[in-house]
Amino acid sequence: xxxxxxxxxxxxxxxIGKKLVVAVTGLFLVLFLAGHLAGNMLIFQxxxxxxxxxxxxxxxxxxxxxxxxxxxxxxxxxxHIIATIQLTQANRAARPxxxxxxxxxxxxxxxxxxxxxxxxxxxxxxFHILHYTVRTSAELAELANHGYNWAMTIAGFQNVxxxxxxxxxxxxxxxxLSHGVASIFQTLGLRSRKTAGAxxxxxxxxAVIIWLGFISIPVAVCFxxxxxxxxxxxxxxxxxxxxxxxxxxxxxxxxxxxxH
Amino acid sequence: xxKLNLTLKVWRQASQKEEGRIETYDxxxxxxxxxxxxxxxxxxxxxxxxxxxxIHFDHDCREGICGQCSLTVNGIPHSKDRGITVCQLHMRxxxxxxxxxxxxxRAKAFPLLRDLIVDRSAFDRIxxxxxxxxxxxxxxxxxxxxxxxxxxxxxxxxxxxxxGCGACVAACKNxxxxxxxxxxxxxxxxxxxxxxxxxxxxxxxxxxxEEEGFGNCTNFYECEAVCPKEIxxxxxARLNRDFAIASAREAxx
Numbered sequence: 001x002x003x004x005x006x007x008x009x010x011x012x013x014x015x016i017g018k019k020l021v022v023a024v025t026g027l028f029l030v031l032f033l034a035g036h037l038a039g040n041m042l043i044f045q046x047x048x049x050x051x052x053x054x055x056x057x058x059x060x061x062x063x064x065x066x067x068x069x070x071x072x073x074x075x076x077x078x079x080h081i082i083a084t085i086q087l088t089q090a091n092r093a094a095r096p097x098x099x100x101x102x103x104x105x106x107x108x109x110x111x112x113x114x115x116x117x118x119x120x121x122x123x124x125x126x127f128h129i130l131h132y133t134v135r136t137s138a139e140l141a142e143l144a145n146h147g148y149n150w151a152m153t154i155a156g157f158q159n160v161x162x163x164x165x166x167x168x169x170x171x172x173x174x175x176x177l178s179h180g181v182a183s184i185f186q187t188l189g190l191r192s193r194k195t196a197g198a199x200x201x202x203x204x205x206x207a208v209i210i211w212l213g214f215i216s217i218p219v220a221v222c223f224x225x226x227x228x229x230x231x232x233x234x235x236x237x238x239x240x241x242x243x244x245x246x247x248x249x250x251x252x253x254x255x256x257x258x259x260h
Numbered sequence: 261x262x263k264l265n266l267t268l269k270v271w272r273q274a275s276q277k278e279e280g281r282i283e284t285y286d287x288x289x290x291x292x293x294x295x296x297x298x299x300x301x302x303x304x305x306x307x308x309x310x311x312x313x314x315i316h317f318d319h320d321c322r323e324g325i326c327g328q329c330s331l332t333v334n335g336i337p338h339s340k341d342r343g344i345t346v347c348q349l350h351m352r353x354x355x356x357x358x359x360x361x362x363x364x365x366r367a368k369a370f371p372l373l374r375d376l377i378v379d380r381s382a383f384d385r386i387x388x389x390x391x392x393x394x395x396x397x398x399x400x401x402x403x404x405x406x407x408x409x410x411x412x413x414x415x416x417x418x419x420x421x422x423x424g425c426g427a428c429v430a431a432c433k434n435x436x437x438x439x440x441x442x443x444x445x446x447x448x449x450x451x452x453x454x455x456x457x458x459x460x461x462x463x464x465x466x467x468x469x470e471e472e473g474f475g476n477c478t479n480f481y482e483c484e485a486v487c488p489k490e491i492x493x494x495x496x497a498r499l500n501r502d503f504a505i506a507s508a509r510e511a512x513x
Contacts, residue, residue, distance in 0.1 A: 007511030015476040016466060016503040087476045091434035094368050094475030100271070100282050101361035103335025107433065107480035114478065183479045189501025192494050 015090070016187075018083045023187035025080040026180055030206070032073065033177075037213040044220070047150035047230060054149035081122065088115050111179040117172040124169035131156060143234065146241060151234040153217075154227040163218035174211035178204050264290040264351055267359040268303065270315055272375055280372070282361075285315075296339070296349040297322060297329060300362075315362075316375040324348040324488060327423030330430070331376055332363040337427035337486045345425060345488040365430035369437070369473045380426045382472040383440060387424075390464035391444040393453050406452055416450040419443040421489040428483035428491075434475030439483035441469050442495035449502060459506035466503055 011017035039057075042050045057066055110117070132153070135141040143152040157163050182203035185191040191199055220226035266287040273280030287303050294302065297319050304314035320328035324345045331346045333339040338346045341353065354360065362376065370378040408416075420443075428439035445465055448454030454461070477496055484493045 011507050091475040094435035097366050101335040105485035107482050111480050186479050186497050189497045191497045
């Protein structure tokens with residue numbers, strides 16, 4: 001092993017090194033959330049813009065862009081989770097005997113349940129990928145294969161259980177971010193007495209904006225009936241397309257989704 | 261003067277190997293002008309008179325500067341009052357009828373010796389791993405010949421106020437020693453005298469800290485809240501930054 005790789009191992013072995021990995025991957029994930037939310041907000045702009053956006057994402061850099069991004073995302077997520085779990089194990093080991101009378105001065109609830117909010121978000125992440133990316137539900141897969149991503153999203157959120165779990169996970173994400181965003185600054189050494197207040201406010205505000213943005217979709221779709229009528233029209237269209245495909249064999253689902 | 265009648269729940273443990281437990285003591289007629297340690301002295305005298313083993317606890321100067329006293333009062337090291345060691349806590353802060361839980365500073369890196377006394381020599385070993393400067397003695401230069409910016413001198417002095425009591429470790433949910441280590445490192449790193457050995461100091465002290473079995477900082481800031489010298493967590497941010505730079509230099513230069 002060369003000297004440089006040895007140093008990398010040593011960096012990963014050290015507590016601060018591992019925390020720096022958590023901070024940098026956390027920063028990546030935090031910025032991803034902002035981008036994801038901005039894209040999602042197109043759902044309120046109408047089906048056409050949203051479907052165009054979905055089409056763009058799937059076809060940027062000849063379809064390689066999204067895979068490049070997915071690999072980066074999974075890498076960041078894996079590092080973030082492995083490092084935090086190892087750190088948590090070390091932290092538990094550092095205090096084998098707990099206090100009989102435990103008390104807290106200033107640490108927030110969010111900061112104390114980071115590992116639990118994080119693991120719940122992980123479960124949500126897996127579900128979310130199966131739901132909207134892999135599309136294990138045949139109905140959602142069909143809508144997406146016909147190029148109706150907007151309709152697929154609306155149909156997904158019409159399920160009450162899905163929407164409730166989504167809102168629950170986003171609430172924990174909000175809690176996770178309220179401590180996590182501020183911690184990025186501290187771990188990267190960018191926080192000082194003068195900036196502490198601003199960082200704290202920014203962190204909480206960011207968490208609340210992400211929360212409000214993401215939950216606005218299931219709330220609108222599931223509880224306020226947003227997109228109900230249009231989804232019916234799209235389903236009718238899909239049925240017609242399917243019938244046409246069966247009859248004339250002129251339009252297979254694949255070419256339909258590539259038509260945009 | 262009015263007197264207090266209290267119930268104490270005290271951690272008793274004969275030695276590291278034996279199992280510890282909470283024992284209950286009635287502390288009657290405690291004068292409100294007594295300090296917390298004086299209250300324990302009174303209780304101990306009664307225990308001795310009754311033929312029992314007194315409660316063992318660490319103490320020395322009893323004026324808040326030595327860092328020896330190390331009691332966790334109702335789950336908070338040095339009590340919930342800010343900026344004091346437990347010897348500076350007075351019984352007037354309590355009401356008659358209160359139950360007070362008294363426990364040692366708990367951390368794997370602070371092995372318990374007896375009752376409320378823990379071994380904090382891990383801190384000494386961390387300091388020995390870089391918390392010093394190498395200078396030739398006998399030829400010190402004129403004190404004013406080395407200019408130090410006022411802001412740096414102040415920040416260094418604030419960090420140097422650390423008395424090494426270990427409350428930061430005891431308060432941290434992860435038993436992390438980052439506040440102590442960062443204060444000891446910042447105190448020297450901020451000054452021109454400490455600058456030449458900065459990287460070696462940072463790497464040496466952080467590695468020693470990990471070796472001793474302390475936990476990792478997750479930014480709860482409990483340490484700052486209980487620190488009797490009110491050392492700022494700014495020092496931890498500074499240490500994180502210095503560690504990243506020192507690691508990069510070690511790997512690449």
